[in-house]
Amino acid sequence: MxxxxxxxxxxxxxxxxxxxxxxxxxxxxxxxxxxxxxxxxxxxxxxxxxxxxxxxxxxxxxxxxxxxxxxxxxxxxxxxxxxxxxxxxxxxxxxxxxxxxxxxxxxxxxxxxxxxxxxxxxxxxxxLPCRIDNPHTQSATVPLVYAGMTEQQLQAKLLQNGTVNSVKVKVAQTTMEDEIAFIYRVLEIAPQVSLRLDGNRGFSLEQAIDFLACLPKDKIEYIEEPCINPADNPHVFRHLGVSYALDESLNSSTFDVVNAIKQQPGIGALIIKPMLLGSIAKLQNIIDTAHSYGVRCIISSSLESDIGINDLRLVSQALTPNETPGLDTLNAFSQxxxxxxxxxxxxxxxxxxxxxxxxxxxxxxxx
Structure with a gap:
């Protein structure tokens, strides 16, 4: 040999x-x-x-x-x-x-x-896989939209070629009225989509409850980090039954997956930003642990260039093959x-x- x-x-x-x-x-x-x-x-x-x-x-x-x-x-x-x-x-x-x-x-x-x-x-x-074996999931787009986009920009995002089953909406950024109206416009243009809302810790507990109560709950997959005080997130879930996702919380040096899931009822997903968290082995450990408790994990970009986005799609294929990653940030790049x-x-x-x-x-x- x-x-x-x-x-x-x-x-x-x-x-x-x-x-x-x-x-x-x-x-x-x-x-x-x-x-x-x-x-x-x-x-x-x-x-x-x-x-x-x-x-x-x-x-x-x-x-x-x-x-x-x-x-x-x-x-x-x-x-x-x-x-x-x-x-x-x-x-x-x-x-x-x-x-x-x-x-x-x-x-x-x-x-x-x-x-x-x-x-x-x-x-x-x-x-890593050399190709995408599950293109319906891994090559689908989760458009990133937010209030303030023009009608033309919004329609271009939602009516693009390819599969659009979920849409990520930035919220807690402008007025509650404008954002609620914007979300209903999203659902009017693309009634098939479910909503991945992203609060970035922008609401008080009362604001989060009032905001979500105005939306069709059956269309919401989860809301990322809704409350200024993360300890209030479980109360949102108790009041409305709307699951929330952890994103910024994962960046804390003291974050522990098991403790978070056991102590915070209502966690529906972890948003995994590899560029912020560390090695692939660490990501795999977080994902395996979360999955063992029935919690979804979504690979998400940290606004990388096309090199990073291409690689994150392969990382998602390897680590979370049944989830569509959140990678819709390249349109803004001029090169x-x-x-x-x-x-x-x-x-x-x-x-x-x-x-x-x-x-x-x-x-x-x-x-």
Whole structure:
């Protein structure tokens, strides 16, 4: 039997991107008009000089909003923290096997880096699906809509080609009257959809109850983090029977899945934002535990570029194959980081700036 030698990492390159967003995108009650992140690219070579290339996007959801204020409630790490850490990682990986990546994952203190590096390892070792096996679920769209959109924008979202069975509606952002009217307009245009409401901790208990009481409860899948005080969420469920989902709560260092589910009746789903939470192994543990208590888990974006969104769809296929992920955030991006594939997928180097390179200098990203 011929033994094929394991490839080693011959080079690692770190690129940054800065992409304008139009229209602006909501981050809870804040808005952002640009997205920053980095792309880590590694090349591997074996003794027969066969090469393999893989890349991942690593983009903490932090920075400054359109008002010049820090983004609150999401990533604690900055893009500068990430670039500094990944530059060190790139140097350490040269001439190492892919398993060295997992050593970095185990020691990573920045959640976005732990996720990105574990994703890179999974892609290199082919632990993720190479295609979507459940396209009806995984390739369906959950449009992201919110009061203030024009009628044309709303109809474009709801009447797009493809399957639209659920819609995510940002609420607790404007007036209650406007948002209720907006939701009924959504149901008028697309009566088949169910509602995934997202409160981002914007309501008092009384407001949450009053708001939800004005909506058809049978159309609501859940409302994410409805109350300013998360301890009030179970009271919403007791009053109305409307399930709620946890999102921001998962970012707490003290969050425990079992305690949360046992102590907070009415949890219908966990919203899993991998870029905020950490490694794939950690995600798998959260999801397995939640599923054992009958709680759904929905993979959701942290406003990544098309690189991250493509990968999150595969992560969702692997970890939550029966759930449609929430990934409808790309329309606002003014640039793509991936070129339309001819034979194989390629990076759009014109949208990237090289900031660090380690290893063999004669290797370049395919373009």
């Amino acid at each position: 011929q033994v094929v030698d394991a490839p080693t990492i011959s080079s690692a390159s770190l690129y940054r991107y800065h992409i304008a967003l139009n229209p602006t995108l909501p981050v809870a009650k804040q808005r952002i008009d640009h997205r920053k992140g980095v792309v880590l690219v590694v090349n591997l070579t074996n003794e027969q000089h066969h090469t393999q290339q893989a890349w991942v996007e690593i983009a903490p959801l932090s920075g400054i909003d359109t008002e010049g204020l820090p983004i609150e409630g999401f990533s604690q790490e900055s893009i500068d923290d990430v670039m500094s850490y990944l530059s060190q990682c790139a140097n350490q990986l040269i001439d190492q096997s892919a398993n060295a990546i997992m050593t970095l994952v185990d020691n990573a203190l920045l959640p976005c880096c732990a996720f990105g590096l574990s994703l890179l390892h999974a892609k290199i070792t082919q632990q 793509s980081l991936l070129l339309a594939p001819a034979i194989a997928q390629q990076l759009n180097i014109n949208a990237l700036q090289l900031i660090h390179h380690a290893g063999e200098s004669n290797e370049a990203v395919d373009s």
